[in-house]
Amino acid sequence: MGTAAFGSLIIAIIQVIRSIVIFIEKTAAKRKNSGVSKIVLKMMRCCLWCVEKFMKFVNKQAYIQTAMLGHSFCKAARCSFTLIMKNILRVSAVSMVAEFVLLTGKLFVVVVTTTSAYIYLDDHFEDELNGLWLPVTLVSIISYFIAQMFTEVFGMAISTILQCFIVDEELFEQSERFARKSLTEVIDKTNLANTHIVHPNDSFDE
Secondary structure, eight states, X not given: OHHHHHHHHHHHXXXXXXXXXXXXXXXXXXXXXXXXXXXXXXXXXXXXXXXXXXXXXXXXXXXXXXXHHOOXXXXXXXXXXXXXXXXXXXXXXXXXXHHHHHHHHHHHHHHHHXXXXXXXXXXXXXXXXXXXXXXXXXXXXHHHHHHHHHHHHHHHHHHHHHHHHHHHHHHSOGGGXXXXXXXXXXXXXXXXXXXXXXXXXXXXXX
């Protein structure tokens, strides 16, 4: 609980600083200050956005490490970051595939839900409604947020399985590992495909 609270506190502090910078930027725009100050504030805002995204990623990985090994937040963040850097190609390959699958899933849920809502409303409430676009739009927005929540769970599961797999490789010999052979083959194929894209002239035998 302490690790979760500490990670959330870091994100909250960064978001508060971003809000302050945005407020200062809007105030400076009203007072018509110099263009240099506006550029500096926009750069600070961009940097804080990047820091927030990075810390959210680190938090996610640190939480997984804490759940697996019981480390404190700082140690879990350091260990997870080290593991990711040592297996950057594998992590990036799995992350790209996972993002594509999750995005496809979200779009599929939104399209099917919106289409079903339109057909249902058109068949049963056509005479009672002045127009279908407003309720259909509301349905699409609600379905998107619901799909987003569910895909976040699946995304967390993918990240957890991947990090468990990497830790399994780090801690145990091949004969003592817990990962199934089918999972090892899938991750190795993904890694090889990603390596082929990045270094098309390299040999896989190495």
